[in-house]
Amino acid sequence: MTERKITASDFQDYTVEFVPFRDIKPSPENTDLYGNTHDEQQLKDLVSSIERRGLDEPIIVSADNYVMSGHRRRVALRRLGIHLVPVRRKSISRAENRGEWPRILAEYNTQRVKTPGMLLREALLRRQPDNAVDLLERHRERSRESITANFTPVNRPKEIKPISKAKKPFLKAVKKVVDEMVEFWPLTVRLIHYQLLNDPPPIAAYQRSSKTAEDLIYRNDRKSYEALIKLLKQARYFGEVSMSAIDDPTRPQKRNAGFDDVKDFVDQEMSGFLNGYRLDLQREQPRHIEVMGEKNTLLNILGPICTDYCVPFFLGRGYCSTPVWRDVARRFKQSGKSEMTLIVASDFDPEGLDLAEDAIASLRELWDIPVDYHRLGVTRDQINALNLAADFNPAKDTSTRFKRFVRETGSEKTWELEALPPAYLQKQLCAAIEANMDMEVYEAAIEREEQDAEELRNIRSELMQDLSC
Known part of the structure; x- marks a missing residue:
């Protein structure tokens, strides 16, 4: 394998040249992308730093002298009265890439400390539209495949018997447990079983028979557990217990469905737009x-x-x-x-x-x-x-x-x-x-999360107002 010889042209983009300040132009798109970033105190700090240490990093400019990275440094140099500015020039020009210029600016400013609004605008610029036509065409190709299906007739009846009067006390106790644990819905039958043992109800009302009242009390055994399973099934089908109250997590389900129309899709997307932000509260924790x-x-x-x-x-x-x-x-x-x-x-x-x-x-x-x-x-x-x-x-x-x-x-x-x-x-x-x-670190993260969430709410509100115009 032969190695390519490195030449001076490989370092062309790293060459520093000095350009008159008046020739360097700010990119108008920078304000649209990052807003007014010229915070007065931050600018004063930057000016002071340049006075003490000089300019650590040259400004990056395009072939036609538009700033690609270094807008704040440019303002600081103007305040210092600098006439010749050190720059690194890129071969790309703004004039030939007007439509792509905001995205190019974002790529050259990855090191910038950014607000949620700045990050959102960058993300929207980087987002490539899905090729919906290709996706639909692939789906239709699968749909055109010939499928032969044989249907087997089923005539077996299925009936859920009503809950008898004798089981009403049992049902009342079960409903009490289910209602008390509504914040943990959906529940499991096993969980309801153990809660019933705290105050065991009768499985059925006592009637004169060979069994005593004690024999009918709910117990920690398989017989009682199976009686609970049967009662819960009846209770759900007859509306005594909500269908949402109990789940079977061992049998996952997946719903595969499309949208009614474009409005349905847009409504769903916008309902979650910029909602649900969470800061990683564990990032600064010691363990x-x-x-x-x-x-x-x-x-x-x-x-x-x-x-x-x-x-x-x-x-x-x-x-x-x-x-x-x-x-x-x-x-x-x-x-x-x-x-x-x-x-x-x-x-x-x-x-x-x-x-x-x-x-x-x-x-x-x-x-x-x-x-x-x-x-x-x-x-x-x-x-x-x-x-x-x-x-x-x-x-x-x-x-x-x-x-x-x-x-x-x-x-x-x-x-x-x-x-x-x-x-x-x-x-x-x-x-x-x-x-x-470390709870102090945790509380500080919570406070920062609230500040970020408030800014996102403001951005969402502004975007909604713009869309309504």
């Missing part, structure tokens, strides 16, 4: 923090707290695979921090305790991350202090971790995360996150 949950039922409980603090949150659904640890390691490296805390929420059972240890070992040994471990729940202290109801399923003796679990805990009993009240779990997570943070 990298992440939260790991064992199961999907934690999403609506721990997820909002992690969002508030800008802390990464992931669900293992059991033991995590290699891609999960790869992504955690990548986030830790990108954070630029030297230490990490992993907060883990898992069941108190052989797998739940072991997977937390496996997580720490994986990060320490396989990814060389100095990570500390904080167990959010379930813990032995929580079991005792809150008198948590054990899972009606004991630890499985077929598990390879069964013997160790029994040896270390002294029992085959297990406890699920759903036994912990959601509000309690959220409070514990807040405390765990804040224990690993």
Whole structure:
């Protein structure tokens, strides 16, 4: 392989020449792009700096002498009465690139400290329009493919029986639990089950039979749990419990649909335009923090707290695979921090305790991350202090971790995360996150985020006014 010889022409753009101040012209587009950036105090500071140290960086100008980078330096030099200005000249000219000039200016000012408004204008200039025609054509090509479908007739009836009068007390207790936890919707059946155990209702009204009233009380067993599943199904179909109140996170769904018309699309785009800004509140924190949950039922409980603090949150659904640890390691490296805390929420059972240890070992040994471990729940202290109801399923003796679990805990009993009240779990997570943070730095970031959000609101308001004209 032959190497190309470097010549003087390769450094042509780095050559500094001196040009009379009167010949250097500001780019009119600079004001449209960045607004009036001539803050008086900043200009005074810049003038003072040039007086003390000289001009560290020459002004960059186009072939036809328009400033590409250095508008503030130009103003400062004018105040100092400088007649010959050091510049680096580019071969590109404004006259031949009028339509592209704002975008070119943005490319030559990446080092500038910018407000959200400046960043927005730059982003709009860099945005290339999607080729909607090509996208639609590819979609239509797929639609033209010949497909043969065979339909099988189904004549089986499906009926949901009404809730009997005898189950009304049971229904009342269930509705009370569901309504009290509305902030955590959608709930899981498992979560409702454990809340019912705090004040067990009768599964059915007592009638003279071979069963006693005590036999009909809701218990921590499979029979009661299956009765709850059946009742919740009836309650939702007959409008006693909202369909939105309960979800099955183990069966994800995806809605693929288009828009009714252009107006529908524009309305959706504008409703979210410049909304939802969040500053990374963890960027200046001393430690990298992440939260790991064992199961999907934690999403609506721990997820909002992690969002508030800008802390990464992931669900293992059991033991995590290699891609999960790869992504955690990548986030830790990108954070630029030297230490990490992993907060883990898992069941108190052989797998739940072991997977937390496996997580720490994986990060320490396989990814060389100095990570500390904080167990959010379930813990032995929580079991005792809150008198948590054990899972009606004991630890499985077929598990390879069964013997160790029994040896270390002294029992085959297990406890699920759903036994912990959601509000309690959220409070514990807040405390765990804040224990690993510098709260003064956090409060300063919150204040800056509010200032940025206010500026974005003003920009959005101005744009809406312009569009209405």
